[in-house]
Amino acid sequence: MAFVFCFAVSLLLSMWSTAKCSGIPEGALHMECRDRYFVIAVDLSFTGDEPLFEAVDGTGVYAITRWYSAQCGYSVRLLPLLGHVELRASYFSCHTDNKDDEVFLFNFNLAVTREGREDSYALNKTCSPSLPWSPREITCEENYMEVSVRSEVACPARTVKDDWSALKPAHSSTTSDWQVTFQRNEEQLPPMALSDARKKGYAFGLTDGRLVFRTPYGQPESFSTEVNGVPVEEVHATLFSRQSWVVLMVDLVTACSMYEGSYDDSGYMVWRTPEVPYRSLHGTQLNIGLNGELVAQPVAEDRRFVVGNINATVQISVPLTAEGGYRKSFVLGDLVEIYVFHLYFEQILADEHRVETRVRFQRTLSTPLLPHPVFTVNQTVVDELSFTVYLGDVPEDVELVALHLNGDKFTVDFKNTRSHNITKVVHPNNTLGYILMVPFDDPVVLLQFSDDAVLHYELNINYTLTILPENEPFHHLTSVMAFIDASPPAFDAVCSTSGISFSRDHRPYDSLWEISIGSDLLTPELAAKHGYIMSNDSQSLQLMVPLFSHGYKYDRVTLKGFYGSFKILMRDHTTSEVESSAIKSCPFSTNELILCSTLGRMTVVADMSLAIPSGGLPARFNLVEKLCGAKEKNGTRALFSFPINTCGTAIKLSMGNVTYQNEIFYSGKVHSDAAERVMVQCTYPLASLHRLFTTFRFESDTAGVGSIIHTARPISDMSLSIEPTAALQTTPASPAVARMHADRPSTRYSRVPSFHQLASVLKRKSTRIQAK
Incomplete structure (x- = not known):
């Protein structure tokens, strides 16, 4: 496709001295030589958002503006995701000192404005390419195209017919100066002098061994086309000089894919480029990478790059997770993200004469804003x-x-x-x-x-x-x-000979309920008051209730034993309403027992072994009134249950209490040879009584405290002020009350108003007893 006449030209460049940079913080500057270019990266934290690079050579200092960079082989870009500004300089850039295409000297100034003060820092580097130069090399940079060809190339054995079209303007030229002509599609444009071409932004250079042509994108002489759906910009320039009857001509063609990339919704960023106009007849080698580093196609595919070739169009799919890519989060109503890849791609092709062409692309690919919902x-x-x-x-x-x-x-x-x-x-x-x-x-x-x-x-x-x-x-x-x-707390209960034990494991929502014994909340103070044994830690609640403690109910009392029941109430912590209860009833046995109910019934199991006279028949027992006999008897033990204001019960009144007292007799007679007499009594607080005496009803707010009093003989008669020598109480360790279980009647009674009224009632009652 390119017709090249053989020639050799040399061009000398001036030399300049270099200086080391100083004043830039350590780590803020990075300079590196790559295969075909030199790169400088400086942190934006040091430069700010508007740094300026200047190229320096023996002729002066040149600001690298946007237009000048594209014309002279520089590419400057801000990379906010990386946090730095980057300058890439072609080895054939305008102000680079080139020694035999093997050693390249770069010299730049970095101008920074901070807090109103301008500072300039000198940057320099010497580079040598790590790969030999191919006969033809094409660079498709971000902002320009560059082609360099070896200046000594063997003449081809034959020419293509279309190549002769470039001879027409050269043949008609009357000057020996170098000129350039452009072909745009099928149109051959008039030739122009190199000086005029340079004014239009084209750059031409001749080194010791290579001819270089460079052009910014979008020049009037370039043309855009579409190859297999991929946009391509192409420049076809022919450089020539007529020397008498000999014409020296170099055909320079450069074409670059302008495809900006696309996101395929499957986690890949896609980029395409056609092989034309550099179609290879002897295979194509592809090297792919990010950030200026190339690896062979198999290595890239191991890194999850996908490389394909369809209709002479190379397609590269870069995974979003590729190492070397960059992503950034943003807030646009919700969380979104963008991925950016600095693609570096190389094609190595060979034409029919096995002349190698190396094409390299620098492209920045970015996804659209993608939603990234957490x-x-x-x-x-x-x-x-x-x-x-x-x-x-x-x-x-x-x-x-x-x-x-x-x-x-x-x-x-x-x-x-x-x-x-x-x-x-x-x-x-x-x-x-x-x-x-x-x-x-x-x-x-x-x-x-x-x-x-x-x-x-x-x-x-x-x-x-x-x-x-x-x-x-x-x-x-x-x-x-x-x-x-949820449900109220449930207790496990276990019977023992000494009482009832309750336990439960704590649950986090147990605070919804309060635990009470009757109307009193269960607290450590309440437990101590009534003799309960309580343990309450972070894991569980343990409560041991000794027999005859406050809160017990008793029933089914016989000489063989009785049942004691204890109830724990679970109340709503806000309304105090009872939601549930834990009740445990256990059988107990004891030699003696006395219970004083709230309804005024005394229940007694008494040991009468010492109250039976010698020679007396067992089990012949009654109270003061002889008709009030034992309900059960088994030789020396007797069971009585009777209303406290019957059976000849006497009343003893003291400050704050009233005591009902009776005696158990052997056949109703006192025998001198009996060792003892047995007194039974129930004591109630006056404040708890609704009426002191009534022929129909007795009622107390609390159960009475009962005592079985064994007294030594002789005792002349029954007295209200007996001093006992031994007594059994149902609550040995505390003033807790032994109760008989009974429901309170619905009838409402008024309380006795004062101690003087009680004394008056007691006096009248005593008078009636004596009259009988």
């Missing part, structure tokens, strides 16, 4: 009694800084709380996760108790995240709930 997963296990919420797919440039839990704000370190916990998780795909744990019983958790005995736990979470380094915040909201079928 997500939450409710990982709560109800049995663990704690919310566990996972926040996932958080980009590495996004940081979780705070949370609002049901409106309360917390920083992620949770310094002000002991129960919250958050754990950061780093995943291999460069995303983060956060695991939040909040116990159900934490004060921030909302709790509702429904009528169907279901607990509703709710946690509304507002995650506050910020994008680095701008610290731009955005929020992610979620709400999680947990449901527990």
